[in-house]
Amino acid sequence: MxxxxxxxxxxxxxxxxxxxxxxxxxxxxxxxxxxxxxxxxxxxxxxxxSRDRLIQLVAEATLTELAARLDASASFALIADSYRAFSQERPAAFHLVMMPGAGVPVAGTEFGAAASAPLLALARELAGDDHALEAARTLTAWATGFISMELNGSFRLGGDVEDAWKFGLTRIVESIMVIPDRSPASNST
Known part of the structure:
Protein backbone atom coordinates (compact mmCIF):
# COMPACT_ATOMS: atom_id res chain seq x y z
CA MET A 1 0.00 0.00 0.00
CA SER A 50 12.68 23.62 -7.98
CA ARG A 51 12.64 26.92 -6.14
CA ASP A 52 12.18 28.70 -9.48
CA ARG A 53 9.09 26.62 -10.18
CA LEU A 54 7.81 27.37 -6.68
CA ILE A 55 8.25 31.11 -7.23
CA GLN A 56 6.43 30.79 -10.55
CA LEU A 57 3.56 28.95 -8.83
CA VAL A 58 3.40 31.69 -6.18
CA ALA A 59 3.25 34.35 -8.91
CA GLU A 60 0.49 32.43 -10.69
CA ALA A 61 -1.53 32.00 -7.47
CA THR A 62 -1.09 35.70 -6.77
CA LEU A 63 -2.37 36.72 -10.19
CA THR A 64 -5.27 34.27 -9.89
CA GLU A 65 -6.30 35.86 -6.60
CA LEU A 66 -5.87 39.34 -8.03
CA ALA A 67 -7.96 38.45 -11.10
CA ALA A 68 -10.80 37.24 -8.87
CA ARG A 69 -10.75 40.48 -6.89
CA LEU A 70 -10.61 42.71 -9.93
CA ASP A 71 -13.26 40.77 -11.77
CA ALA A 72 -15.72 41.56 -8.98
CA SER A 73 -15.21 45.30 -9.51
CA ALA A 74 -17.54 47.30 -11.71
CA SER A 75 -15.72 50.59 -12.36
CA PHE A 76 -12.16 51.72 -12.80
CA ALA A 77 -12.22 53.36 -9.37
CA LEU A 78 -13.31 50.04 -7.80
CA ILE A 79 -10.72 48.08 -9.78
CA ALA A 80 -7.99 50.54 -8.81
CA ASP A 81 -9.06 50.48 -5.17
CA SER A 82 -9.11 46.67 -5.20
CA TYR A 83 -5.66 46.63 -6.79
CA ARG A 84 -4.37 49.02 -4.14
CA ALA A 85 -6.00 47.06 -1.28
CA PHE A 86 -4.42 43.86 -2.60
CA SER A 87 -1.00 45.52 -2.65
CA GLN A 88 -1.40 46.62 0.95
CA GLU A 89 -2.48 43.15 2.08
CA ARG A 90 0.21 41.30 0.13
CA PRO A 91 3.00 43.77 -0.63
CA ALA A 92 5.67 41.14 -1.33
CA ALA A 93 3.38 39.23 -3.69
CA PHE A 94 2.42 42.51 -5.38
CA HIS A 95 6.09 43.28 -5.90
CA LEU A 96 6.72 39.76 -7.20
CA VAL A 97 4.12 40.01 -9.95
CA MET A 98 4.43 43.70 -10.83
CA MET A 99 8.20 44.26 -10.45
CA PRO A 100 9.87 40.85 -10.29
CA GLY A 101 13.38 41.96 -11.10
CA ALA A 102 15.95 40.36 -13.35
CA GLY A 103 16.14 36.60 -13.17
CA VAL A 104 13.08 36.15 -10.97
CA PRO A 105 10.65 33.57 -12.39
CA VAL A 106 7.35 35.00 -13.59
CA ALA A 107 3.85 33.64 -14.06
CA GLY A 108 2.68 32.32 -17.39
CA THR A 109 1.21 34.97 -19.68
CA GLU A 110 -2.27 33.51 -19.34
CA PHE A 111 -2.31 34.47 -15.65
CA GLY A 112 -1.39 38.07 -16.42
CA ALA A 113 -3.98 38.16 -19.17
CA ALA A 114 -6.70 36.93 -16.80
CA ALA A 115 -5.79 39.56 -14.20
CA SER A 116 -5.74 42.25 -16.90
CA ALA A 117 -9.08 41.35 -18.49
CA PRO A 118 -11.34 43.49 -16.26
CA LEU A 119 -9.11 46.53 -16.69
CA LEU A 120 -8.89 46.03 -20.45
CA ALA A 121 -12.68 45.88 -20.67
CA LEU A 122 -13.01 49.18 -18.81
CA ALA A 123 -10.17 50.75 -20.78
CA ARG A 124 -12.02 49.82 -23.96
CA GLU A 125 -15.08 51.67 -22.66
CA LEU A 126 -13.00 54.71 -21.70
CA ALA A 127 -10.62 54.98 -24.65
CA GLY A 128 -12.28 52.95 -27.40
CA ASP A 129 -11.19 49.76 -29.12
CA ASP A 130 -8.25 51.37 -30.91
CA HIS A 131 -6.58 52.54 -27.69
CA ALA A 132 -7.77 50.05 -25.05
CA LEU A 133 -4.37 48.42 -24.56
CA GLU A 134 -2.55 51.74 -24.34
CA ALA A 135 -5.14 53.06 -21.89
CA ALA A 136 -4.92 49.94 -19.71
CA ARG A 137 -1.13 50.17 -19.68
CA THR A 138 -1.28 53.85 -18.75
CA LEU A 139 -3.72 53.21 -15.93
CA THR A 140 -1.72 50.23 -14.66
CA ALA A 141 1.57 52.11 -14.82
CA TRP A 142 0.18 55.07 -12.89
CA ALA A 143 -1.47 52.90 -10.22
CA THR A 144 1.55 50.61 -9.85
CA GLY A 145 3.91 53.56 -9.54
CA PHE A 146 1.72 55.28 -6.98
CA ILE A 147 1.28 52.09 -4.97
CA SER A 148 5.00 51.30 -5.09
CA MET A 149 5.83 54.73 -3.72
CA GLU A 150 3.16 54.34 -1.06
CA LEU A 151 4.44 50.91 0.00
CA ASN A 152 8.00 52.22 0.18
CA GLY A 153 7.02 55.24 2.30
CA SER A 154 8.16 57.60 -0.44
CA PHE A 155 5.42 60.21 0.05
CA ARG A 156 7.25 62.42 2.53
CA LEU A 157 6.17 65.93 1.60
CA GLY A 158 3.03 65.94 3.72
CA GLY A 159 -0.51 66.11 2.49
CA ASP A 160 -3.07 63.35 2.44
CA VAL A 161 -2.03 60.32 0.41
CA GLU A 162 -5.66 59.23 0.08
CA ASP A 163 -6.53 62.60 -1.48
CA ALA A 164 -3.56 62.24 -3.83
CA TRP A 165 -4.78 58.75 -4.86
CA LYS A 166 -8.28 60.04 -5.62
CA PHE A 167 -6.95 63.10 -7.44
CA GLY A 168 -4.58 61.04 -9.58
CA LEU A 169 -7.17 58.39 -10.32
CA THR A 170 -9.71 60.98 -11.44
CA ARG A 171 -7.21 62.83 -13.61
CA ILE A 172 -5.72 59.77 -15.25
CA VAL A 173 -9.17 58.42 -16.13
CA GLU A 174 -10.24 61.80 -17.51
CA SER A 175 -7.09 62.03 -19.59
CA ILE A 176 -7.71 58.79 -21.46
CA MET A 177 -11.44 59.14 -22.00
CA VAL A 178 -12.59 59.48 -25.57
CA ILE A 179 -14.88 62.47 -25.78
CA PRO A 180 -17.38 62.25 -28.60
CA ASP A 181 -16.93 64.92 -31.24
CA ARG A 182 -19.65 67.52 -30.59
CA SER A 183 -18.70 70.00 -33.28
CA PRO A 184 -21.52 71.27 -35.51
CA ALA A 185 -20.05 69.45 -38.52
CA SER A 186 -20.32 66.09 -36.76
CA ASN A 187 -24.01 66.66 -35.92
CA SER A 188 -25.12 67.35 -39.47
CA THR A 189 -26.70 64.61 -41.52
Missing part, protein backbone atom coordinates in the same frame (compact mmCIF):
# COMPACT_ATOMS: atom_id res chain seq x y z
CA UNK A 2 1.48 3.40 -0.99
CA UNK A 3 2.30 5.95 1.69
CA UNK A 4 -0.31 8.73 1.85
CA UNK A 5 0.84 12.13 0.67
CA UNK A 6 1.57 14.53 3.52
CA UNK A 7 1.06 17.72 1.55
CA UNK A 8 -0.36 19.02 -1.69
CA UNK A 9 0.87 21.56 -4.21
CA UNK A 10 -1.86 23.96 -3.02
CA UNK A 11 -0.62 23.68 0.58
CA UNK A 12 2.96 24.20 -0.58
CA UNK A 13 2.05 27.30 -2.57
CA UNK A 14 -0.02 28.68 0.31
CA UNK A 15 2.90 28.20 2.70
CA UNK A 16 5.25 29.79 0.18
CA UNK A 17 2.97 32.81 -0.20
CA UNK A 18 2.91 33.27 3.56
CA UNK A 19 6.70 32.97 3.75
CA UNK A 20 7.08 35.47 0.93
CA UNK A 21 5.12 38.05 2.92
CA UNK A 22 6.92 37.22 6.14
CA UNK A 23 10.54 36.93 4.95
CA UNK A 24 10.62 38.32 1.41
CA UNK A 25 11.82 36.54 -1.69
CA UNK A 26 15.19 35.73 -0.12
CA UNK A 27 13.42 33.88 2.70
CA UNK A 28 11.34 31.82 0.31
CA UNK A 29 13.45 28.67 0.32
CA UNK A 30 12.51 25.07 -0.25
CA UNK A 31 13.77 24.25 3.25
CA UNK A 32 11.58 26.95 4.83
CA UNK A 33 8.51 25.83 2.87
CA UNK A 34 9.14 22.17 3.76
CA UNK A 35 9.40 23.09 7.42
CA UNK A 36 6.18 25.14 7.20
CA UNK A 37 4.18 22.27 5.67
CA UNK A 38 5.72 19.62 7.92
CA UNK A 39 7.77 17.59 5.48
CA UNK A 40 11.45 17.20 4.74
CA UNK A 41 12.85 19.26 1.86
CA UNK A 42 13.49 16.21 -0.38
CA UNK A 43 9.77 15.35 -0.12
CA UNK A 44 8.89 18.82 -1.35
CA UNK A 45 10.76 18.22 -4.61
CA UNK A 46 8.32 15.40 -5.39
CA UNK A 47 5.61 18.06 -5.76
CA UNK A 48 7.58 21.11 -6.92
CA UNK A 49 10.67 20.53 -9.03
Missing amino acids: PTPEKTSVDEIVSAARDLLEQDGLAGLTMQAVAHRVGVRAPSLYKRVQ
